[in-house]
Amino acid sequence: MKKGMIKLKDKTDIFYEEVGRGENLFLLHGNGGDSSYFEYNLGELSKNFHLYLIDFRDHGRSGNTKDKLTFDLMANDLNEVFEKLGIKKSHLLGFSDGANLALVFSIKYPTLVNKLILNAPNTRFDGTKLFSKILSICENIFWNILPFFKRNKRVASLLLKDLKVNREDLSDIRNNVLILVGSRDLIRLGHVKNITKYIDNCKLIIVKKVGHKFARIKPGLFNKLVIKFLKEE
Template sequence: MEKNFKLFYTEEGRGTPLVLLHGNGEDSSYFSAQMEYLKNDYRVIAVDTRGHGRSPRGTAPFTLRQFAEDLKELLDQMELRRILLLGFSDGANIAMLFALSHPEYVEKLILDGGNTRPSGVKLRYQIPIVLGWCAALAAARFDQKAVKKKELLGLMVKEPHIRPEDFAGFSVPTLVMAGTKDMIRDSHTRKLQRSIPGSRLCVMDGTHFIAAERPEEFNRHVHEFLEEGS
């Protein structure tokens, strides 16, 4: 545990805790439309992951697994043991890693635009990411700004590595979401959904950023899933 390290988060509403995890290079403000809508029924907690937004970089490794452990530490600090968890893009990947390692914390899971390995990203998106990472890698020796860019892009170049068999026996109710024009391969999204026992798939018209592009429809799907069985 890092001394004095604490993630920044914003929260609104009351009720069952609903934790939101943003994507690579973003911050919790990505979910402004979701917070405004869902705060009427839930205690919505939008987190800035390590080195993003107002959360410090700290000294621990800059990896998705570390981010998942950061989340556990935050929940323990807040004395939260059962949450609803929604992650977008890298946030979905963090959510997967967290739920696989600590399923007892998660009541329901929503994965929006997640991928289980780097090759799940379409080549026309992944190639520029890899080239940008290589350039940042070279520049990081003399440019401090390039160090941060190298770390951020490195997350997408080198991670995640989640196997379909990792979900064997996984029992957390899960909704897998994506856009029709997502940067994640459709075949990859569908394979992910099939790998998670009892999960369902929701594909909306739009790009990788369906939560921002079509918030009303996105929020409705999320709300319906969260309310099922309650």
């Protein structure tokens, strides 16, 4: 496994890892997490793909020289990572906010994306269930009443933001897309189904008795579904 730092144009350091052989596949973690989220998936997926993992700006081992954090900014970061590593095209697999980032990136930079796997995406704050909404609001209140912890405040604020993605943007996606969601997910199934119907080449799989962290709870099944989708013509 190769690890290192990529310095962006604004001097922000982005941590990355790469492992495996085959077609390129980026694994994008969720809010407040880092690349280690996929630790149970690397072994099997790296047998089939050349995996790239990053810690988003303000997450994990990555920095942030700006006093803001948005999905648009992170999509531009990912584009710079592609440029720095000489990647012309890659599959994207995103979990939660990583799925949201994958959506934004594929809309902004469609020529760089092959197939797209979205695990528990939500384009709007109201796409989450009530309990999740309460947790997100409480997390934001907690970090904002503290005098420091600007990084945590910026990361938590993403939970409350709607994506700047509309129906027309979803309809313009020409990639083959797989959406994975657990029947007990924090994301409302109705919201996920609504995303699915606006993307032409989109397949939705609802996994029974699985919550938000599907990739960690049932990594064997998760890996199997990912490999099957990416390998099929």
